[in-house]
Amino acid sequence: MSEITKIILTEDDMPRQWYNIQADLKHPLPPPVDKEGKPIGPDALAPVFPMNLIEQEMSTQRWIDIPEEILEVLSLWRPSPLYRARRLEKALGTPAKIYYKNEGVSPPGSHKPNTAIAQAYYNREFGIKRLTTETGAGQWGSALAFACQLMGLECKVFMVRISFDQKPFRKIMMQTWGAECVASPSTETQAGRAILAQDPDTPGSLGIAISEAIEQAVQTDKTRYALGSVLNHVLMHQTIIGLEAKKQFAKIGAYPDIVIGCCGGGSNFAGLAFPFLADKFNGKDVRVIAIEPTACPTLTRAPFAYDSGDVAMMTPLLAMYSLGHTFVPPPIHAGGLRYHGMAPLVSHMLREGMIEAVAMPQLECYKAALLFARTEGFIPAPETAHAIAAVIREADKAKEEGKEKTIVMNWSGHGLMDLSGYRAYLEGKLSDFILPEEMLKRSIASMEGLPKPPEL
């Protein structure tokens, strides 16, 4: 063949260390605090997370070794291929060179297991026997179920009731990997029982499910809680994506001008972007763009504030861009991007001017996803579609300007479990959601009275 389609690495090429961006920040990252604004120490987190992960969460060491056993499990699908999207380029008639890092090749179908495997490993090393978590549509729950099975832990997933009832397939995936999956609110926790007493027919919410998962982790022996995004150590586990991508670009003697990822809690974006930011800290000229939905415009329209990670305010307060912990996003199909806050490290990068942020409407994303599926073949997840839409905008701009830009995106997962969104789009039943100003104001007001983070 004249030109190769994908740049592959062997298992021997796998990065042996994660990149910890906390070593390179220009300004200190505001610490998590309690409601009085007092920094939260490691001990306060110990009932929820194992100490070895809490240490990672707070570490400022630039490189952290990846244990051998984690590498061995990751090698089931890693290194993931870096594709050159020649057919998409041709369809767009762009001089831009478009690359995508295909994270859909993992058994659960997304980037999520990169951290799920690591978290299961560290918990087991710490003597933990069982992890609890929450899941909305099921992407994270299935990744953790898979990871716990391969690392020899039990796994309990509280799944938002409406998804539990309407989307049975993710639940079956979790059960296939041996996890216990219950509808939330459940009768197993005080938090769940209290909600059910008030409203027996509640559809549930991610906030309630988080409360249930944390309560059970804290109250049960040798049990901890696992979170699929937002936290520093979670983002760090994902940097293997960008570290591989840099090796792959080195292999073909190229380097991207633009790095793009979709952004919900921030982990897939950070996974690809942070290793490129490491170069940007050293003067490299690279644009890094986070893409969020216009329905949940955290980075583009929300204030930087101290806010809770969940509705019930069970988590510490994190310094981040936040729409307010009471924010209920419109029902767009990209469930993984419907989060009121944003990872503190991603928020910090925006404040430091290291990254840009763009909000993308739903219809443009599905249009982009369909073009991608019809040129490159792989059907993207609705979250991933946001990154694709942004890549297409940049490729069109490169065409207008006649510039041969190199663009890379994190293709965070496949859409085979999310085909109902495609059906709705193909049947013309989808619409755009632009968050109304009034709703934004009301939601932001829920943060009044909370401590304020320091100025840069």
Place this chain on the structure above:
Amino acid sequence: MSEITKIILTEDDMPRQWYNIQADLKHPLPPPVDKEGKPIGPDALAPVFPMNLIEQEMSTQRWIDIPEEILEVLSLWRPSPLYRARRLEKALGTPAKIYYKNEGVSPPGSHKPNTAIAQAYYNREFGIKRLTTETGAGQWGSALAFACQLMGLECKVFMVRISFDQKPFRKIMMQTWGAECVASPSTETQAGRAILAQDPDTPGSLGIAISEAIEQAVQTDKTRYALGSVLNHVLMHQTIIGLEAKKQFAKIGAYPDIVIGCCGGGSNFAGLAFPFLADKFNGKDVRVIAIEPTACPTLTRAPFAYDSGDVAMMTPLLAMYSLGHTFVPPPIHAGGLRYHGMAPLVSHMLREGMIEAVAMPQLECYKAALLFARTEGFIPAPETAHAIAAVIREADKAKEEGKEKTIVMNWSGHGLMDLSGYRAYLEGKLSDFILPEEMLKRSIASMEGLPKPPEL
């Protein structure tokens, strides 16, 4: 890492020719015939297939070049990785070395696009604008939809009504790739209208859908029909699997003692097995085993006969093991293995003593699939589960005998679109189907009066 998990090849390593086993047969393959037993010539097939594929169907040339453009599209997911199933071996405590060729990495999730891409290419080269086909559960229909989209053809899929209604997700996949998918029987064909007039509420059948697809292909300008298994050229397009596997074994200085594939129409089995049979023709000692369900025991319990490929007897008669064209298999979850006949070339290999055949009950397959998912991570399709169950039997035997056998299987596809079977299994709702003798006799009787194939 101490030991690698998967043996990968680069795109440069891709086989440049398919292997045509017709060059190596010890006895001539009985030709397709009409109801009077008269051999069918190429011209009789011309309304259904393009002449370049008919030539491939009848060719006895050992190696056939793979056109550059086909290789370029296949390179989206090929070469596929050959995995060493170390975790499964450990769980079994076997001295056997187990390898699986992961064909689940293609965009539609199975081996089917290996031939779909080739068929779409040759049809387009012949001036055809549109392909029709039938699909049951949707595996083949989605592969052809994908292939037609990437090769620039229109695609029309007649999908058995009960699957169309009950399994909407494969249909959405086809539509995402731009195919038109209609429930069969439809009002678009004479065959469909005739059935609907008799029984407006019919659930449809694969036989009816084949009749509709062929009728529309024959009666419409620049339109042909595509079949996903059974035929010689289809099996040949799949040999890229085994040719890659042989290169991968050569890379690690190994060679399998046992080659295993599940067998419905025969294409995924042949794809892995035939290149190893090429060596066996030359004296190599290798066992090759085809695995079928006990519910549809074509190779293990059916006679070798001339039979039609479809219920309506629209196809020529093929010399094959057949349960009879009126056979309606019990509703096991492995939809791809519910076919009354078997590829003539696979049938011929069994007659020549080149391969063995084993029938496997459903519960043992799901038990094997669950163990696989919980050790190797990837969730197999219910068809693939049959191969896994057979691998486990052989690995257990190696353990009893204390022999370090090397076993390879074709891991023909993932089960992410077939999770309802796992649910039924986990809930204890599945049972085994052993075809009753009475049902077998009745079905075989439908072939009475047809011409008989020659003795070996």
